[in-house]
Amino acid sequence: xxxxxxxxxGSRRTPVTDFECVCCRAAFRFxxxxxxxxxxxxxxxxxxxxxxxxxxxxxxxxxxxxxxxYGNQ
Ligand SMILES: [Zn+2]
Ligand SMILES: [Zn+2]
Numbered sequence: 611x612x613x614x615x616x617x618x619x620g621s622r623r624t625p626v627t628d629f630e631c632v633c634c635r636a637a638f639r640f641x642x643x644x645x646x647x648x649x650x651x652x653x654x655x656x657x658x659x660x661x662x663x664x665x666x667x668x669x670x671x672x673x674x675x676x677x678x679x680y681g682n683q
Contacts, residue, residue, distance in 0.1 A: 633658070644671035644678055 629641035631651035641649040648671045655662065655669070663669040668677045 642669065642678070642680075644674065644676055646671060646674040646676065648673045 627637035627639055629638045629643060629649045629651070630636070631638060631641055631649055631654055633650050633654035636651065638651045641651050642655050643649045650658070650662075659666075659669075662672065663680075666680065668679050670677050
C-alpha cells in the first residue's frame with residue numbers, strides 16, 4: 611500500500627523515515643529507489659549487489675528493469 615502514496619508528504623505527520631526497503635521491510639531515511647516505487651536499503655543493496663549491478667555504476671531494478679545510477683542520490 612505504500613507504493614502508490616508517493617505524493618502524500620506533508621498531508622500527515624511526516625515520519626523520520628522516508629523510505630521502506632522492499633527487501634527487509636525496514637524503514638530508512640535513505641534507500642536506493644526506482645521510479646516504479648522499488649526501494650532498497652543500503653545493506654540490502656550491498657547484499658544483493660551481485661544481482662543488481664554488474665559495473666557498480668548502475669543498478670537494475672528487479673521490478674521493472676529500469677537502470678538507475680548510483681551517483682545521483
Ligand atoms: Zn533492506
Ligand atoms: Zn523499477
